[in-house]
Amino acid sequence: MSFELSLNTGTTPNLSLDEAIRYTAEAGLSHIGLWRHLLVDGAEAAAKAVSAAGLSVSSLCRGGFLTSSDAEGQAAALEENRAAIREAAALGTGELIMVVGGLPAAAHVLGGTGDRADKDVAAARARVADRLAELVPYAAEHGVRLVLEALHPMYAADRAVLSTLDQALDLAAPHSASAVGVVVDTFHVWWDPRLAQAITRAGLEGRLASYQVCDFNLPIASDALKSRGMMGDGYVDFSAISLAVAQAGYTGPVEVEIFNEEINNQDPALTLATMKERYEQLVLPSLQTASALV
Amino acid sequence: MSFELSLNTGTTPNLSLDEAIRYTAEAGLSHIGLWRHLLVDGAEAAAKAVSAAGLSVSSLCRGGFLTSSDAEGQAAALEENRAAIREAAALGTGELIMVVGGLPAAAHVLGGTGDRADKDVAAARARVADRLAELVPYAAEHGVRLVLEALHPMYAADRAVLSTLDQALDLAAPHSASAVGVVVDTFHVWWDPRLAQAITRAGLEGRLASYQVCDFNLPIASDALKSRGMMGDGYVDFSAISLAVAQAGYTGPVEVEIFNEEINNQDPALTLATMKERYEQLVLPSLQTASALV
Numbered sequence: 344m345s346f347e348l349s350l351n352t353g354t355t356p357n358l359s360l361d362e363a364i365r366y367t368a369e370a371g372l373s374h375i376g377l378w379r380h381l382l383v384d385g386a387e388a389a390a391k392a393v394s395a396a397g398l399s400v401s402s403l404c405r406g407g408f409l410t411s412s413d414a415e416g417q418a419a420a421l422e423e424n425r426a427a428i429r430e431a432a433a434l435g436t437g438e439l440i441m442v443v444g445g446l447p448a449a450a451h452v453l454g455g456t457g458d459r460a461d462k463d464v465a466a467a468r469a470r471v472a473d474r475l476a477e478l479v480p481y482a483a484e485h486g487v488r489l490v491l492e493a494l495h496p497m498y499a500a501d502r503a504v505l506s507t508l509d510q511a512l513d514l515a516a517p518h519s520a521s522a523v524g525v526v527v528d529t530f531h532v533w534w535d536p537r538l539a540q541a542i543t544r545a546g547l548e549g550r551l552a553s554y555q556v557c558d559f560n561l562p563i564a565s566d567a568l569k570s571r572g573m574m575g576d577g578y579v580d581f582s583a584i585s586l587a588v589a590q591a592g593y594t595g596p597v598e599v600e601i602f603n604e605e606i607n608n609q610d611p612a613l614t615l616a617t618m619k620e621r622y623e624q625l626v627l628p629s630l631q632t633a634s635a636l637v
Numbered sequence: 638m639s640f641e642l643s644l645n646t647g648t649t650p651n652l653s654l655d656e657a658i659r660y661t662a663e664a665g666l667s668h669i670g671l672w673r674h675l676l677v678d679g680a681e682a683a684a685k686a687v688s689a690a691g692l693s694v695s696s697l698c699r700g701g702f703l704t705s706s707d708a709e710g711q712a713a714a715l716e717e718n719r720a721a722i723r724e725a726a727a728l729g730t731g732e733l734i735m736v737v738g739g740l741p742a743a744a745h746v747l748g749g750t751g752d753r754a755d756k757d758v759a760a761a762r763a764r765v766a767d768r769l770a771e772l773v774p775y776a777a778e779h780g781v782r783l784v785l786e787a788l789h790p791m792y793a794a795d796r797a798v799l800s801t802l803d804q805a806l807d808l809a810a811p812h813s814a815s816a817v818g819v820v821v822d823t824f825h826v827w828w829d830p831r832l833a834q835a836i837t838r839a840g841l842e843g844r845l846a847s848y849q850v851c852d853f854n855l856p857i858a859s860d861a862l863k864s865r866g867m868m869g870d871g872y873v874d875f876s877a878i879s880l881a882v883a884q885a886g887y888t889g890p891v892e893v894e895i896f897n898e899e900i901n902n903q904d905p906a907l908t909l910a911t912m913k914e915r916y917e918q919l920v921l922p923s924l925q926t927a928s929a930l931v
Binding site (some may be wrong): 465495496506533562563565566 | 740742743746756757758759762789790791793794795798800801803804807827828829830833853855856857859860861871872873874877
């Protein structure tokens, strides 16, 4: 089997872990992508519940937030990421999605602390590289890959100073492909003029660890994080990106991760039915065509 | 003289041409960047008014919107851009800022028409290159440089499929540096991991035609276009970018172009006073330091 559709639980934020598992299984899916806050009874219990429903975990969201400029913040980030690595291992997924964090000056936007004057994006990126190097051995011991996520540049200040797939690959370069990978999330990278080349590069370097699909909607939502849309509702050309991803050799599960006020609050069964239909219409055919040619 | 501060009239949208000229001169500035819709009595009359106040025009905003996929739309775009070129020439500015346009699928967002199914960003970029080639001889005849503006990727769908400075330089490459240049607008490009290299490249290629400064604010405004802020109010490191721009050899005027609901509607004299102060505090010192080293 290839290209199994997976529900990322960010798409159904009102569901508990058990509910998300039940809806996913009832929709006939084989995979689920979990957010850490759902693991209220621990990762082992979650692993059992997922497995009992006949599902597999496609990825764990998320580690990261590695840009703190003070020793205390850096130690806390390492501790938090080690916990996430252990949880990923317990869940039987090799893929821990990493959102690297923003500028110290903008940490307050997400409720954190940081030097409001520190807007040095190059220095923040250097700290991400340093923290990553500190986490890699621990992740490798646990059989977990740190999967770097390039976020849309509209989140560069507050969420991720990592904005392009090429930049993610450069950041991964010092480490083995089994320890550090990258994810292609259509919302974040569709606009990148170097995207096709970067996806090819990711495949050649063996780092293509996850493919997440959702659309880019306009207007940008009042909470900019929620501008993601159901495939087909926005401006992403899923055909072109999916072709590139499969031609680069990716055959793994495909997660749908949509932060969108309306979709997040509608009947989850409707969401799952719609995402299946749109996936089969807009994404899967290109993946299969390209895969047949590889 | 170098690095003369210039008011881009996008910052004071409630002012007529004459009012904008008066406020700019009264604030002691030597340059003004004009938007075309202010030229209600024609470019020649505007040129006289600007000159009578002792000012020079730093750039004309804007040409562009070249992505139409039908013959009628393409002809209309060429006609519109030829008019803009003639106006720039009449105003005595060599720099016509170009916002290249978005996807046909999103043309309706800005009131245009286009094929709602056409989300092919690569094809849209190819059409920009084609239209640019058609406009270059006309611009050259008029002594006007077409200045490509990379817009923040949050506007890639509806406003510009041109998102990075490197991409702008690639698009400019087939043409002479006197015919096609690029602008560095801090809001649009601050997040780019390749920014410093791209600015250096722009300098080496002789294409650095304009430097526009304003900040990147959070949260993103409900009208995403208006997320621009006064220098110092957001997350841009003006020191790093200004150093790179001056080291690349730029010595021209520096425009302040801020679309921001609050700033756009406050007393224009306050806006001009604040932008002068912030410019002298946050931007000019780095420009002068770097310039002294070149």
